[in-house]
Amino acid sequence: MITLTQKHRFRVPIHAENITPDIFETKTIDEIKILPVFEGNRRRVIADLFKVDDDSSNEDRTIHLVGDLTKLKKIGAKMSLGQIVVDGSVGMRLGEGMRGGTITVKGNADSWVGTMMKGGLIEVLGNAGDYIGASYRGSTEGMKKGTIVVHGDAGSDVGCFMKNGLIKVLGNIGSFAGINMRDGTILVKGDSEGRLGAQMRGGKIVVLGHVPSILPTFTINSIRRRARVGNERVSGPFYMYNGDIAEMGEGRLYVSKAKNPHLKVYERYLPS
Amino acid sequence: MSLLLKNGFVYDPLNGVNGEVMDILTEGGKIVERHRSKDLKIIDVSGMVVMPGGVDIHSHIAGSEVNAGRLLRPEDHFKDVEVKGKVTRSGVGYSIPSTFTTGYRYTKMGYTTVMVPSMPPLEARHTHEEMDDTPMIDKAAYPLLSDWWVVLEHIRDNKIEECAAHIAWIMKATKGYAIKLVNPGGLEAWGFGKNVQSIDDPVPNFGITPREIIRGLCKVNKLLNLPHTIHVHTNNLGKPGNYLTTLKTMHCVKDLAEETKPVIHITHCQFSAYKGSDWSNIRSGAERIARYVNRNSHVTIDLGQIAFTDTTTMTADGPFQYGLYQLSGNKWMNHDVETETSSGVVPFRYRRKSYVHATQWTIGLELALFIRSPWKVFLTTDHPNAAPFTTYPLIISWLMSRHARERLLKKINRKARRRCVLTTIDREYDLSEIAIATRAGTAKALGLTWKGHLGVDADADVAVYALNPRRLNLSKEYDLIEKAFERTAYTIKGGEVVSRRGEVVKSVLGQTYWADVKTLEPNEASSEFKQRFKDYWTVQYENYPIPENYLHSSKPVPVKAEV
Numbered sequence: 001m002i003t004l005t006q007k008h009r010f011r012v013p014i015h016a017e018n019i020t021p022d023i024f025e026t027k028t029i030d031e032i033k034i035l036p037v038f039e040g041n042r043r044r045v046i047a048d049l050f051k052v053d054d055d056s057s058n059e060d061r062t063i064h065l066v067g068d069l070t071k072l073k074k075i076g077a078k079m080s081l082g083q084i085v086v087d088g089s090v091g092m093r094l095g096e097g098m099r100g101g102t103i104t105v106k107g108n109a110d111s112w113v114g115t116m117m118k119g120g121l122i123e124v125l126g127n128a129g130d131y132i133g134a135s136y137r138g139s140t141e142g143m144k145k146g147t148i149v150v151h152g153d154a155g156s157d158v159g160c161f162m163k164n165g166l167i168k169v170l171g172n173i174g175s176f177a178g179i180n181m182r183d184g185t186i187l188v189k190g191d192s193e194g195r196l197g198a199q200m201r202g203g204k205i206v207v208l209g210h211v212p213s214i215l216p217t218f219t220i221n222s223i224r225r226r227a228r229v230g231n232e233r234v235s236g237p238f239y240m241y242n243g244d245i246a247e248m249g250e251g252r253l254y255v256s257k258a259k260n261p262h263l264k265v266y267e268r269y270l271p272s
Numbered sequence: 273m274s275l276l277l278k279n280g281f282v283y284d285p286l287n288g289v290n291g292e293v294m295d296i297l298t299e300g301g302k303i304v305e306r307h308r309s310k311d312l313k314i315i316d317v318s319g320m321v322v323m324p325g326g327v328d329i330h331s332h333i334a335g336s337e338v339n340a341g342r343l344l345r346p347e348d349h350f351k352d353v354e355v356k357g358k359v360t361r362s363g364v365g366y367s368i369p370s371t372f373t374t375g376y377r378y379t380k381m382g383y384t385t386v387m388v389p390s391m392p393p394l395e396a397r398h399t400h401e402e403m404d405d406t407p408m409i410d411k412a413a414y415p416l417l418s419d420w421w422v423v424l425e426h427i428r429d430n431k432i433e434e435c436a437a438h439i440a441w442i443m444k445a446t447k448g449y450a451i452k453l454v455n456p457g458g459l460e461a462w463g464f465g466k467n468v469q470s471i472d473d474p475v476p477n478f479g480i481t482p483r484e485i486i487r488g489l490c491k492v493n494k495l496l497n498l499p500h501t502i503h504v505h506t507n508n509l510g511k512p513g514n515y516l517t518t519l520k521t522m523h524c525v526k527d528l529a530e531e532t533k534p535v536i537h538i539t540h541c542q543f544s545a546y547k548g549s550d551w552s553n554i555r556s557g558a559e560r561i562a563r564y565v566n567r568n569s570h571v572t573i574d575l576g577q578i579a580f581t582d583t584t585t586m587t588a589d590g591p592f593q594y595g596l597y598q599l600s601g602n603k604w605m606n607h608d609v610e611t612e613t614s615s616g617v618v619p620f621r622y623r624r625k626s627y628v629h630a631t632q633w634t635i636g637l638e639l640a641l642f643i644r645s646p647w648k649v650f651l652t653t654d655h656p657n658a659a660p661f662t663t664y665p666l667i668i669s670w671l672m673s674r675h676a677r678e679r680l681l682k683k684i685n686r687k688a689r690r691r692c693v694l695t696t697i698d699r700e701y702d703l704s705e706i707a708i709a710t711r712a713g714t715a716k717a718l719g720l721t722w723k724g725h726l727g728v729d730a731d732a733d734v735a736v737y738a739l740n741p742r743r744l745n746l747s748k749e750y751d752l753i754e755k756a757f758e759r760t761a762y763t764i765k766g767g768e769v770v771s772r773r774g775e776v777v778k779s780v781l782g783q784t785y786w787a788d789v790k791t792l793e794p795n796e797a798s799s800e801f802k803q804r805f806k807d808y809w810t811v812q813y814e815n816y817p818i819p820e821n822y823l824h825s826s827k828p829v830p831v832k833a834e835v
Contacts, residue, residue, distance in 0.1 A: 135347075138346040
């Protein structure tokens with residue numbers, strides 16, 4: 001196990017794309033210490049910012065990061081194997097373009113968690129910011145595979161242009177979840193701020209909590225007793241909507257019936 | 273300082289040099305016979321190919337539509353980042369690189385002169401600002417004139433001489449170099465949500481046809497003695513069945529030609545060479561167009577060759593871009609440039625497995641291989657419409673090697689492969705023909721007499737490629753062609769080594785050429801014209817012309833007009 005402990009408080013953003021198991025695996029501890037990282041516009045090495053310990057008694061090559069790492073961007077970018085465990089909070093673009101392996105964050109994560117992800121698992125035990133599993137700005141290539149689990153709350157635009165995979169938010173979620181979604185699944189155990197699935201063309205959004213309203217471009221399809229999320233089944237009952245019709249979309253929106261009595265008006269439009 | 277390139281295989285088609293081992297001597301930014309200065313630097317280039325610096329006849333590298341494309345596509349930038357170097361600036365961009373990166377990448381490929389083919393006169397200031405910020409290369413811009421109200425009115429009233437005088441003023445005011453026509457008449461119609469379907473359709477509100485516009489501007493071009501011909505983006509571009517429109521467009525100015533001098537240049541011809549009635553049965557019209565070009569001497573074309581990649585389309589052809597948006601469903605932009613022209617931007621990905629895209633790919637190469645004389649067909653990708661200019665080395669390898677083509681043909685859409693005739697073509701360009709299609713021919717077509725060759729008094733723009741044509745079987749070792757043309761061993765600009773082994777070693781500014789048309793009578797804008805500016809433009813007349821001292825490095829090309 002390799003442990004990187006923060007040496008001092010970070011004031012400016014740090015590009016940490018070199019902190020991945022793929023790069024660490026091929027290097028000795030001395031080589032890891034001199035891997036370049038940019039602190040703001042200054043070129044530094046890992047040993048300038050972190051105390052690096054190698055617990056050689058432990059065969060496993062997990063990277064253990066300790067400290068307040070909210071200034072660290074792109075931790076685990078493009079990683080394809082191994083494990084990163086963060087004892088603290090992290091900055092933006094955690095696991096960008098990740099292909100495999102596992103990242104666990106015990107604190108909070110900033111926006112763009114798992115953006116352009118292609119596989120693997122990211123677990124955030126605290127809250128996470130906006131644009132989880134999204135595409136890069138302007139692009140239509142969002143998350144393609146893999147799983148992101150946020151145990152706390154998440155911000156807005158979660159799963160923007162998501163192409164496949166699974167995002168689970170166990171707390172509440174901001175507005176515009178699943179915007180422009182193409183396929184895949186988003187599960188929200190808490191409440192949503194609404195505007196679910198705007199411009200979605202496919203995929204599934206399941207909300208177990210309160211939803212203020214449904215966008216006018218969604219039509220009710222049926223009432224379902226349960227919804228399938230990955231390999232598990234979530235029990236409802238749910239109002240199931242289709243949309244976004246403005247995009248000729250075939251997305252599915254499952255909204256808890258029990259938590260949303262104000263949506264009862266839709267029942268009269270149900271096909272008999 | 274003098275510079276001597278020793279013992280290279282020199283390819284200089286304009287002077288009839290075809291791969292002979294020669295020395296090239298430069299001094300004071302020119303090629304010379306004998307040097308006077310004592311400071312002589314010798315570079316041994318034995319076993320390497322020496323060519324004049326590349327001249328690109330059509331590449332959208334600066335201007336408002338290019339910048340709009342940059343704004344529209346942040347995702348194009350982040351995957352392709354250039355870090356600041358010792359003499360270079362940082363930059364981004366794959367299909368629409370930032371200005372400095374554009375200059376550096378061109379110079380690394382051995383190009384030293386690039387033409388910006390679409391400059392709405394109203395956006396000339398912006399275009400020149402961006403061109404000033406594009407280092408390493410000489411450049412010029414073609415103002416868009418085929419849908420200018422004033423031009424259309426003159427043509428309607430059959431006042432060709434007045435029209436010529438007006439365009440002489442425009443060339444000076446916008447610091448333009450040649451007359452560019454884009455979907456003549458169609459863009460004016462697009463202002464009213466319409467388009468023209470053939471070269472004989474009436475243009476709304478003017479009662480003239482695209483044929484009259486093309487012929488009118490061709491006559492104007494002759495009256496003004498502009499160095500280049502009219503540069504035409506045809507009507508119906510990008511539509512199945514449009515090869516007939518292209519043939520008509522080429523033919524409609526045939527009687528204006530004198531002797532063997534070209535009078536019309538059809539640009540990115542691949543997009544105008546489709547047979548068929550819709551996208552499902554689109555086929556190549558390259559053979560018909562090539563036959564016409566082979567039989568006639570008044571036409572030159574450039575390719576607009578596709579490479580299978582992610583790129584950004586941008587033209588002044590608003591209706592075409594709207595159609596492309598409908599086809600692709602991608603994000604898009606469309607813009608109306610007041611009384612002058614329109615424009616549009618749509619990101620696009622050409623896919624090998626798509627029947628249409630694969631057919632387009634074969635059409636470009638068929639044009640290049642069917643047209644016998646390389647002096648009539650030039651290499652472009654209509655950067656960035658069919659592919660970024662950084663794919664030129666790849667395209668050169670396709671032209672030079674049957675095996676390179678065959679390798680890709682195996683991977684393209686099966687229906688497209690079955691239907692195309694490219695599989696039966698054995699022709700391979702040699703290095704001399706490549707030199708014509710990428711520098712000598714383009715320089716000649718553009719009237720840049722001091723470019724594109726290595727004769728005495730030519731600009732000392734030289735590209736040295738690490739390629740030994742005597743040792744290698746280029747047809748089989750096409751990977752080496754691509755590698756060599758990607759990064760020159762040396763690029764020499766104005767007598768100085770600016771790039772070495774793919775690394776920029778010196779940043780130079782590059783000049784901006786423009787046609788300084790001298791009319792018989794002094795050319796002043798009339799008060800009536802100034803009044804119309806007040807009525808119709810958002811810009812005051814006084815702010816419209818660009819003063820010469822506005823350009824960083826202005827190089828007027830004197831032209832004596834007949835009006």
